[in-house]
Amino acid sequence: MTFAIDADRNTANIAGNVLPRFSLALDHAQDPFALFARYRAEDPVHWGLPSDPRLPGLWYLFRHADCSALFRLSVERPEVLGATPAGLGIDFGAGAPPETQSYFTLRKSFLTAMNDPDHARVRAVIAGYFTPKRVAEFRPRLEQIVAGLFDDLEAEAAATGRFDFAARVAHRLPLIVMSELMGVPAEDRDTVLGLSDRLMQGFDVDGSFDRVLVAAEGAEGFARYLDALFADRRRGGADDVIGAIVAAADEDRMSEPELYGTISTLLQAGQSPAMGLLGVGTLGLLQQRDRFEELAADVEGLVVPATEELLRWVSPAQAPPPRWIYDDVEIGGRLLRRGEAAVALIGAANRDPEVFPDPDRIDFTRRPNPHLAFGGGIHRCLGSTLARLEGQVVLRQLVTRFPTVDLEPGGELAFQDRHIARALIKLPLVIR
Numbered sequence: 243m244t245f246a247i248d249a250d251r252n253t254a255n256i257a258g259n260v261l262p263r264f265s266l267a268l269d270h271a272q273d274p275f276a277l278f279a280r281y282r283a284e285d286p287v288h289w290g291l292p293s294d295p296r297l298p299g300l301w302y303l304f305r306h307a308d309c310s311a312l313f314r315l316s317v318e319r320p321e322v323l324g325a326t327p328a329g330l331g332i333d334f335g336a337g338a339p340p341e342t343q344s345y346f347t348l349r350k351s352f353l354t355a356m357n358d359p360d361h362a363r364v365r366a367v368i369a370g371y372f373t374p375k376r377v378a379e380f381r382p383r384l385e386q387i388v389a390g391l392f393d394d395l396e397a398e399a400a401a402t403g404r405f406d407f408a409a410r411v412a413h414r415l416p417l418i419v420m421s422e423l424m425g426v427p428a429e430d431r432d433t434v435l436g437l438s439d440r441l442m443q444g445f446d447v448d449g450s451f452d453r454v455l456v457a458a459e460g461a462e463g464f465a466r467y468l469d470a471l472f473a474d475r476r477r478g479g480a481d482d483v484i485g486a487i488v489a490a491a492d493e494d495r496m497s498e499p500e501l502y503g504t505i506s507t508l509l510q511a512g513q514s515p516a517m518g519l520l521g522v523g524t525l526g527l528l529q530q531r532d533r534f535e536e537l538a539a540d541v542e543g544l545v546v547p548a549t550e551e552l553l554r555w556v557s558p559a560q561a562p563p564p565r566w567i568y569d570d571v572e573i574g575g576r577l578l579r580r581g582e583a584a585v586a587l588i589g590a591a592n593r594d595p596e597v598f599p600d601p602d603r604i605d606f607t608r609r610p611n612p613h614l615a616f617g618g619g620i621h622r623c624l625g626s627t628l629a630r631l632e633g634q635v636v637l638r639q640l641v642t643r644f645p646t647v648d649l650e651p652g653g654e655l656a657f658q659d660r661h662i663a664r665a666l667i668k669l670p671l672v673i674r
Contacts, residue, residue, distance in 0.1 A: 245296040245327070245337060247581050252298040255289035258576065264290035264302050266561065266585065267448035270657040270664050274560070275602065278304060278590035287574035293447045293564075293661075296337045300564060301576075301584035306594040306614065308574040309586035312565060313618030322569045323584075324357045325621060326350065329568045330581055339451055345444050345458040348465070351503025354511075354563050354621055361620055364500055367490045368508070369624060371423070371483050377627045380423065385635055387418055392639045399673050404650055408669035411636065412521030416513035419632060424508060425482025430467075437463045438510035445563060446661040464506045472501070508624075514663050515616070515629035518558025519549070520636050521666035526555055526604055528649050528671075533604045538641035547606045549633040554613035555604050558629075560589035561662045562617050588614045589664070646674040 256263065261284055268274045281288055282304035290302045303309050315323040327334060334355070335346030349355055353364060370376070391411050398405045417438075421431050440460030443453040475485040476492070484505060491501040527534040537548050564583040571578050578584055592613050593601040616623035623629070640647070653670035 245294075245332060247298055247579075249298075251579065252289075255299060255582075259288055259290075260285040261288065263299070264288055265448075266290070266293045266300070266302070266661055268560065268661045270660075271655070274589060275593050278587065278593060282590050282594060287576040291449070293449065295447075295450055297583065299582075301573075301578055301582060303573065303584060303586050304590040304594075305574060306591040306597045306612075309588065309591040309614055310618060311573050312584055312586045313614070313622075315571065316565070316619035316621065319571075320358060320620075322567070322571050323565050324568055325361070325563070325565060326355050326357060327566050327583075329357065329566060338454065342451055342454045342458050344465075345441075345454055345461045347499075348441075348461040348503055348506065349444060351497075351499045352507045353504060353624070354507065355503075358620060360500075364496050364504060365624065367495050368483075368487060368504060371486075372624050372628060374627050377631055380628075381631060381635075383422065384419060384631060387422075388415065388632075388635050388639055391415060392643050396643060399644070404670060404672045406668060407524055407671050408521045408656075408666040412517055412524070412665070412669065413667050415520065415632060415636065416516040419516070419628070420509060420512040423483060423628075424505075424512075425480055425484040426471075426509065433467060434509055435513075437467060437506075438513065441506065441510050442514070442660065442663070445663075446659075448661060461506075464509075465502060468502055468505060512625050512628075514665065515553075515558045515623060515625060516632040517658075518556055518663060518665040519553055519629060519633045521669055522556040522558070522664055523552035523633065523637075524640065525649075525655070525666065525669060526552060528647070530604050531648075533606070534641065536606065537637065538645050541638050541641050544606050545634045545638050547608070547611070548637060549630055550611050550613065551604055551606050551608055552633065552637075553615035553630070554592045554598065554608075554611060556664060557589040557592045557613075557615055558664055559615065559617065559623075559662065560664055561585050561587050562621065586614070586617075588617065644671075644673065647671050648674050 261281060264281060286304045287308055288302045289299045292298060292300050303312055334350050335343050338346060353361060395405050395410055417431055417435050426434055437460050440456050441464060444457030447453050472488050475488045490496060491498060537544050564585050567578045567580055567582045569580055595601050616626040650670040650672045655666060656668035658665040658667050
């Protein structure tokens, strides 16, 4: 089977819209939150333009309540909604160019593309390495890594009075952390970063297969890299997380394709939440300078709620992959029908004024703070505890070591070339 819905249904879905068809091809150099606010207020469950050229459209959910409802379906009614079109009898790669099939083959084995019971089985193999206890045990090493990065920043600031926080910390630290946790050799980090950047393009499709072709290159490169890495672990080359997961595969706890999909997912997706939090979160604190000063005045008391609030405000993952509708279901007053797909716009949900008063303001006193920065349902982000800890450790160092840091006047910001993730790759700062 191929991706298709009845033309009359597509026409009816479009007719039910209030606003022009929304596109997920967001340019994060332009603040997307004003656009989100308009759709959330006027057309909150909206049949927009497809990101995948094989689809006639996608449902976009802009309200916190509707996004939460979609996430809950994966737990409460898994027969209605799933992470893969296989539940509709459709292969992920159906109708896509032959050159892209290596990507779709790998994508089918991502945790984010699995339903239970397979999802639960594979997640159980790896979840133990990211528990709060295991992450807490890593904290001394994380603090050592961050201190070293800030030592380098201090030296650069002493010499020049400025530094690029995104390039030196926000974009760099998550890769170092995931590499150390997983067991990637230090000399391979640049290779893994390059492969990750290419593979992630498959989640940022914008109406053509151009980005999927780049992702296919990343998938093929990851396969070659992991071939050698897995062979080394099978020879007893290292006692680390990758070695343990390889051993689990050898014990038939996961298949060989699932092994490749799981490790590549952890290496590339494990960087994204912290990368966005650290870079865009720092930008927000300096744009709303009173919040930076508030945190600096009581870092021990505020660093935890500050991290939570910045996760809400930034929303590093603006949207998870689409969820496929297996049976008709109503969300937010509109009927989503079998064969369609829906996207929960986390970035819009986390600025919903019905849940977060004055949502554009960073406010460390929000209680409760039910943000959806890590998604929800069975696919909730496995690395949430680690991302939170990275944020807390970095924020503490930032306000303690650089209490007079500020945005460089006229400095050029640069966002990562992605649509569904919001992260900076250039954030020039100065010391006042």
